[in-house]
Amino acid sequence: MSSHLDQTFAALADPTRRAMLARLAQGEASVSELAGPFLGSMSLPAVTKHLKVLENAGLVIKTREAQWRPCRLNGTPLKDASNWIEQYRRFWEESFDRLDAYLKTVTRSDKGRHDGRKKKSR
Amino acid sequence: MSSHLDQTFAALADPTRRAMLARLAQGEASVSELAGPFLGSMSLPAVTKHLKVLENAGLVIKTREAQWRPCRLNGTPLKDASNWIEQYRRFWEESFDRLDAYLKTVTRSDKGRHDGRKKKSR
DNA sequence: ATTGTAATTAACTGAAAAGTTAATTATCTT
DNA sequence: AAGATAATTAACTTTTCAGTTAATTACAAT
CATH class of the missing domain: 1.10.10.10 (Winged helix-like DNA-binding domain superfamily/Winged helix DNA-binding domain)
Structure with a gap:
């Protein structure tokens, strides 16, 4: 199936x-x-x-x-495929690149930890 | 490859x-x-x-x-995928459906033949 | 040093995909 | 009826894919 x-x-x-x-x-x-x-x-x-x-x-x-x-x-199946992909548009457009760049600026430390501990500061 | x-x-x-x-x-x-x-x-x-x-x-x-x-x-690979699919947009949009409907109205006979002959009329 | 956690690698299995050649079906032409 | 053309089906091979369990690597914490 x-x-x-x-x-x-x-x-x-x-x-x-x-x-x-x-x-x-x-x-x-x-x-x-x-x-x-x-x-x-x-x-x-x-x-x-x-x-x-x-x-x-x-x-x-x-x-x-x-x-x-x-x-x-x-073409009708392509419509669904297109719609599915479109969900992700922000991940390839400019606006996202800027958001991404911004997120990289913010320290990832705590947000990114998986064990709930602080990272040593550099 | x-x-x-x-x-x-x-x-x-x-x-x-x-x-x-x-x-x-x-x-x-x-x-x-x-x-x-x-x-x-x-x-x-x-x-x-x-x-x-x-x-x-x-x-x-x-x-x-x-x-x-x-x-x-x-997302960047999705951009290419999206662009590829978009080429076919007309095949799932209204405007095409209408064109399609129109083409079905017109007798397909000669256009559709592959042997260069006329179809018997019904 | 030992233990625990995160993830990958190795080695293997089974099923699906993509191709082949040969045979078959269906239809038109003469 | 016989022959030609269009396409599919059958049977088989090879390769790739998706999954398994068991072993291994890498790092952190105690």
């Missing part, structure tokens, strides 16, 4: 899969169209599997048209 | 690790403080390993203080 976010982030952790999403951002594509750029370095079944991971994560929706499987990107 | 984004997304794909980041967002914590909530369900070495993954991804910075390893969150 793995959460939605688990699956989304796991799917995004692979460069082949991110490239496939990038391709799909340009528009619908069949499996072989998606596979094209990778067939030099991996087999078609490997691509099918990557696609399955994206599909299971809900990032790609595969339909049927004759012997083709047109795929399109579904 | 895995890219920065690979490592970041892979690190975020695990709920234990995300929980550890959530804890660190509250402020610095030692390894055992971080481990606390999980010691019911996993061993301390397991926690150390998760922490190592976060550290390798650059999401956590571990320092030394006596026998403790105070850890703090470093």
Whole structure:
């Protein structure tokens, strides 16, 4: 049992899969169209599997048209991923760097101790 | 050899690790403080390993203080992850849904064919 | 010096991930 | 009906990941 976010982030952790999403951002594509750029370095079944991971994560929706499987990107799981990350925005923005710098100025001694004792002063 | 984004997304794909980041967002914590909530369900070495993954991804910075390893969150890798995801924002926002709905209205037939032929009309 | 606490390292296990080749299914074309 | 094309499934290998227990390192306190 793995959460939605688990699956989304796991799917995004692979460069082949991110490239496939990038391709799909340009528009619908069949499996072989998606596979094209990778067939030099991996087999078609490997691509099918990557696609399955994206599909299971809900990032790609595969339909049927004759012997083709047109795929399109579904962004909704990315919304949750984005929201999750956004929680941490302050940790990479300027304002935080300044806060951080400030916190470093304040002596960490007592706040930082785990044994409830004072640190020797330097 | 895995890219920065690979490592970041892979690190975020695990709920234990995300929980550890959530804890660190509250402020610095030692390894055992971080481990606390999980010691019911996993061993301390397991926690150390998760922490190592976060550290390798650059999401956590571990320092030394006596026998403790105070850890703090470093948000910068999240910035890249966020930027990557933001590229796809239009795929989960209203405006896109409308565009999508519109595209479905227009007959997909020729646009969607991969063999350059016309579809039989229904 | 000995003991206790914090954390890591070592060595191992089991399960999941990522790839392979070969065979199979489904559909279209002639 | 036969052949070509698109894609998947099966069976297998290899590697990586997540966890375990036991041993070890490092420091502090007495």
